[in-house]
Amino acid sequence: MTTNPDPTPERAVRLQARGLTTGYGGRPIITDLDIPVPDGSFTVIIGPNGCGKSTLLRSLARLIKPAGGAVLLDGADIAHTRAKLLARQIGLLPQTSTAPEGITVIDLVSRGRHPHQSALKRWSEADEKAVQDALALTRLTELTTRVVDELSGGQRQRVWIAMALAQQTPLLLLDEPTTYLDISHQIDVLDLCTSLQRAGRTLVAVLHDLNQAARYATHLIVMQDGRLVARGHPADVVTAELIRQVFGVGVRVIADPETGRPLIVPHAPAPSPAPHARPTPPEGPA
Structure with missing residues (x-):
């Protein structure tokens, strides 16, 4: 069941997917998806591989044409917005890029x-x-x-x-922005995202690191099999049961001692059984 555990009223929404159905080669990855992006948020999309995270982001940037539904910017379908005008409103960092x-x-x-x-x-x-x-x-x-x-x-x-x-642009979409970066530069990029969000921009990013998502997002979108599972503030959304349901991993969720945000700690694997000792052969006559 799709849930919105965040009890606070919805913030203003400039960008949203409404009844979005899309995919590749006629095969739907996302079906009838409703996703509002709170204005002024740092929204992070998480979910297992193949769940539709990047497909959603590319749809929000109009790189994929919907088979159904629409992506709306200020209430208007972006499919009908002039390319240059849209590019003044929505910026995109794609997953892979090739420089001339x-x-x-x-x-x-x-x-x-x-x-x-x-x-x-x-x-x-x-x-x-x-x-x-x-x-x-x-x-x-x-x-x-x-x-x-x-x-x-x-x-x-x-x-x-x-x-x-x-x-x-007032809206910035980032598909795995920490790819190829060491931990120092990952933190630099995510701190920069936080600074941009606090300065008034709306950011939407796909991240794979769940603890980075929980630490930096002001709004979390959790996807599984092309559908929305949960959305809201990480403190309200991230639970051990949710992680088990979506990722199939047993974890503990504790408070990060630095931020108070959820910190996900995977269960340690069960210890391997000790190898059976070989029986000592009985001593025979010398």
């Missing part, structure tokens, strides 16, 4: 300003500031002249994040 051969960091990040350009509006001081701010936030200022393909996987991921930030 030979492009530098500064040139790729600057492409985030494309939705704001036109034949009558050329590069401006506001564009330059947006790019420089994005580079500073992702700690890439010293790498601006480097070729993107020459960077490490973690550095490349930060370049794509910077490009999405330079787009300066």
